[in-house]
Structures are given as structure tokens and as C-alpha cells.
Amino acid sequence: MAVLIFVRHGQSLYNLENRFTGTLDIPLTVFGREQAKIAGTKLVGYTFNIGYTSMLIRAQESLQIILEVMKVTIPIIKNKAFNERMYGTLQGLNKEETAQKYGLTQVEIWRRSYAVNPPGGESLLDTYNRVIPYYKSEIEPKLKIGQNVLIVAHGNSLRALMMYLENIDPLDIVKVDIPTGQPRVYHFNQKLQLSGVKYL
Template identity: 55%
Template sequence: MSTLVIVRHGQSQWNLENRFTGDVDIDLTSLGEQEAHRAGKVLKGMYFDACFTSILKRAIRTLNIILQEIGQTYLPIIQDAALNERMYGDLQGLNKTETAQKFGADKVDQWRRSYDIAPPNGESLKDTANRVIPFFQRHIAPLLAENKTILIVAHGNSLRALMMYLQHITPENIAHTEIQTGVPKQYLLDNELEVVSVTDLHE
């Protein structure tokens, strides 16, 4: 049995401002830092063999805060752009409400929620999955197959893509699947890396 914990980074400045962030390198807010500390407190007592994160500072800082809280700052940390947030193209930096008013709420909802329709010059969730899943299979799955305990701190859409893969969530159902900032989600996996249980970890 192996354990995988995934955490979406704490609130970022553009989360707070209701803007499309995508792969723009935006930092955490003070609330985001608090969320990271809470996640670390929840994970105290759990030993991780390795950690993975994106190359974006909001995820890296969230991971560093978590590791400080659990007292495991010496762990191997692998940073890779494959785990970056979905790139929102022409929408990056735009206010979500104003964008819905400009293009129509249905169109913006389609860009945000559909599996394979990308915003203008951006990535769809399918595109995101096409980089997240191969990275997981190459670098993380072999560790889990050795019954290692792994922590991934990344982003809403990169983690939703991974959740689709692990939990066999359909493209239709992923549209209604959210992942909260700063709330660890724990997967217990069998020897075939099939999910035995999924638990959101709260204080």
C-alpha cells in the first residue's frame, strides 16, 4: 500500500482578485500563506519520501511552508513545469466576471470547464493532462510502486487532470470537480496503483 497526498497551493493574489492566473508566476496572499500553514499542521506526523511541485512560486512557497510545519525540510524536492497550472492564453490576467460579460457566461464556462475546448491561445484540460499524466507515470508512479509516500503541491487544473487519471473521472464529471486551496487530499493506493480510498484532510 502506498500513499499519495496532493495539495493545491494556497490563495494567490490573482485568486483574490478573481483573475485568470494560468501559468503567470503570481505569489501567495497572506491568506494563502495561512492556508499552507494549516495544510502543514494537518500533515504533521506523516513522513514523505519525496515531494513534487511546479516551477511557479505559489506552489513552491506552499510546499516550503508545509515542509517547515512538518519538520521535513531536508526532503528531495522535484520541481517541473509539467505540473504547472493550465495556461489560459489570452484570458490570463483578465477579471473572470468582466470576461464573462465580454464573451458571454456560457462561452467562458465552456473554456473553463470543458475537457477538450481551450480558451484562445491557451490549453484545455486535456492539453494539461497530456503533460501531467506522462510526468506522473515516469517520475511518481515508480516511487509509489515501491510503497513510498509522496507529496505533490501544484495547481487546480494540473491536479484535476491527475485526479481524472487516478479516480477514472469522466470528462463530463470533471467539469463539476473542484479542489480547494490548501486542503490536502490523501490517496491510498494498492499494489497496482489503483485507488483504495480518497480522503480530504481537515484540521
């Protein structure tokens, strides 16, 4: 049985400041690094053949910390398919101030909906359409031969993956929020059918 585990990166500086981060390359906070250490502690005892992450430093640093805590070295592949969704003109803006300007309802639609794009940015559907083809071509073949995979990425790229893995409806994914630094474990049988899922 193959195992896939994903982890949303630890708290970033813009998470702390309540800003839209998107594809801006913002580092972890001290607390974010601690979250990654805790994730690594939870993953001690698991064996991974390969790790994947995005092109953004907060995910890469989280993965590095996790592996240091686990005291393991594995091949790492960085790919933009796992980048956070691009928030367009909202990137870098404070979420509360943006809500005051455009209205809370509109900002929540931009943040949480499946198919609505923020101004100049990606929808979750757009994110899904780059994450899932990459997952199918690069990761599923490894799982099929029994390799265990670790992915450290971002809230929206992982929500897209979660939709695919758990067959979540676009209307229901709106309510899903992936916590930072908390590993989610997927077990598959030899036919790559999902046999179990949980947070550690």
C-alpha cells in the same frame, strides 16, 4: 501501502482579485500562506520520501510552508508538467469582466470544459496530456516500491491527475473543483490499485 497526497496551493493574489492566473507567476496572499500552514498542520504525522511541485512560485511557496510546519526536509523536484494550464489571452484578465465581454456561458466553457481551449491557451485535455505521462514515468515507480509522495500544484494540473487516479469521466470532471490548501490523500495497495481516497 504507498500514500500519495496532493495539495492545491494557497490563495494567490490573482485568486483574490478574481483574475485568470494560468502560467503567470503570481505570489500567495497572506491568507494563502495561512492556508498552506493549515495544510501543513493537517499533514503532521505523515512521512514523505519526496515532494513534487510546479515551476510557479505560488505552488513552491505553499510546499515550502507545508514542510516548515511539518518540520521535515525532503528532496523536492520542480517540473513544468505540474504547472497550471495556460489560459492564453485570458491570463491576467478579471473573470467577471471577461464574462461581460464574451458571455458567462462561453467563459464557463473555457474554464471548466475538458477539450475546449481558451483563446491561445490549453484545454484540460492538453494539461492531462502533460501531467499524466510525467506522473506515470516519475511518480508511479516510486509508489510501486512503497515510497510516499507529496505533490503541491494547481487546480487544473491536479484535476487532470484526479481524473487519472479516480477514473473520472471528462463530462464529470467539469463539476469538480479542488479547494485551495486542503490535502487529498490516496492510499494504494502493493499492486498500485487505489484502496482509499479522502480530503483531510
